[in-house]
Amino acid sequence: MPEGHSVHRITRQFERNFVGHVVHAWSPQGRFALGAAEIDGRRMTDARAVGKQMFLGFEGDVWLRVHLGMYGAWDFAGDIRMDATIASANGRMGQTNQKGTFLEGPNPDAVVFDTAGENSLTSIGAPRKARLRMSESEKEGGDLATFPPEPVGQVRVRLLTDTICADLRGPTACEVLDPAQVEAVVARLGPDPLIDAGRAAEDRFVASVTKKPTPIALLLMDQNVVAGIGNVYRAELLFRARQNPHTPGRLVPEEHVRHLWHDWAKLLRLGVETGQMMTMDDLDPEAYRAALANRADRHWVYKREGLPCRVCGTNIVLEELGARKLYWCPYCQA
The missing domain is CATH 3.20.190.10 (MutM-like, N-terminal)
Structure with missing residues (x-):
């Protein structure tokens, strides 16, 4: 999807x-x-x-x-x-939406063929x-x-x-x-940080999450809670936050929920700029280009079931939650 x-x-x-x-x-x-x-x-x-x-x-x-x-x-x-979000000759990006804001262009050195055709x-x-x-x-x-x-x-x-x-x-x-x-x-949808990155949208997301007993992994996929997150971004956001996917939303500390919102805004903007769901940070230039070219090199846990975690070495787990596949590290996200 x-x-x-x-x-x-x-x-x-x-x-x-x-x-x-x-x-x-x-x-x-x-x-x-x-x-x-x-x-x-x-x-x-x-x-x-x-x-x-x-x-x-x-x-x-x-x-x-x-x-x-x-x-x-x-x-x-x-x-x-x-x-329109790809940088033009003058480096200016196209309007994002009715807010009329602009995104910064991608690094031209990052223009890489994607073997899976994702970008x-x-x-x-x-x-x-x-x-x-x-x-x-x-x-x-x-x-x-x-x-x-x-x-x-x-x-x-x-x-x-x-x-x-x-x-x-x-x-x-x-x-x-x-x-x-x-x-x-639109009123039934949760906030989208590319449309409104302001505090009110963040607070709305935080309030929706922290009042519910539903596992955080299900809440991130609920389009009434936050708009746009699918299976890939859900798994990667939770790993990046070292958040157990089964924790009820109301038990996730507020600062963790706010971190998820800001990280989602960051990854969404990057995805729009590159056309790729790049979720790994702090890569050297060679590794970054490899990740742009090959989906298997740009995710922490998604579709890596049975493979060692890139951080701790524990095998990544695949389970079904809410009729969707959930990928996570049982050690880093314990």
């Missing part, structure tokens, strides 16, 4: 390539025909993300809400201008006709012979301008909403 950094990156693809343009919409598979007809021919005015939810605004106060879920993905094709750093530069898939992993395809390309597979909705198209497949949710309905969806 795409985690928060991926959804922010996808939204910024729309911000860079679609906002300000008239968009034609249709549903090749037919399941979203009525919704597509509602937004067809309207100019896109906004693109926002909150956690794992994305909202595309159109003229007339019409919004398209998309939640990719486990299997959803966007495919972009055409004259693609890459992710899109190889596509920095001028627009070109190409394909790009954006879900949990971002993968480039080959050059296009014709534009627009024929839809491939079960495309729920295609959004098309004169120069670029975006095809959505397999989402959990795809619906047209009015502003009040959008606000109702």
Whole structure:
């Protein structure tokens, strides 16, 4: 399932390539025909993300809400201008959201091919006709012979301008909403530090965690508690905090909860900048480049069950919690 950094990156693809343009919409598979007809021919005015939810605004106060879920993905094709959060020639990053803040650009020395195709750093530069898939992993395809390309597979909705198209497949949710309905969806979500890094959002997260008897590992995955954290970031955040995943939220010291919030903000920003869930700190340049290139080298515990902990040597444990896989070190996180 795409985690928060991926959804922010996808939204910024729309911000860079679609906002300000008239968009034609249709549903090749037919399941979203009525919704597509509602937004067809309207100019896109906004693109926002909150956690794992994305909202595309159109003229007339019409919004398209998309939640990719486990299997959803966007495919972009055409004259693609890459992710607005990648540093441009002047080093300035694209707007994150309605707050209008900017992120610092990644170190240009960190531009590394990812063997798993998790990032899109190889596509920095001028627009070109190409394909790009954006879900949990971002993968480039080959050059296009014709534009627009024929839809491939079960495309729920295609959004098309004169120069670029975006095809959505397999989402959990795809619906047209009015502003009040959008606000109702957002109100149910926990805070997202990329939207609001202020004290009020932090306090809201802390209050949600410290009043509940639910294990902290489940709370971090609850989108009503905090928006955007998935299985990878959950495991890595808890290890980085040396926090036992089974501790009830109300028994986790407040300073530990605040540390989790700030660490999540840090990792989320890094994930948006690089397109990768980089969770290891203090690596030398060679190790950092290796980690960018290979997913197995950039996590402390995720998918390392049975392997020795990078810190203490104890074998990493894999268990099921809340119908999801949980990876943790029983010594470091005792």
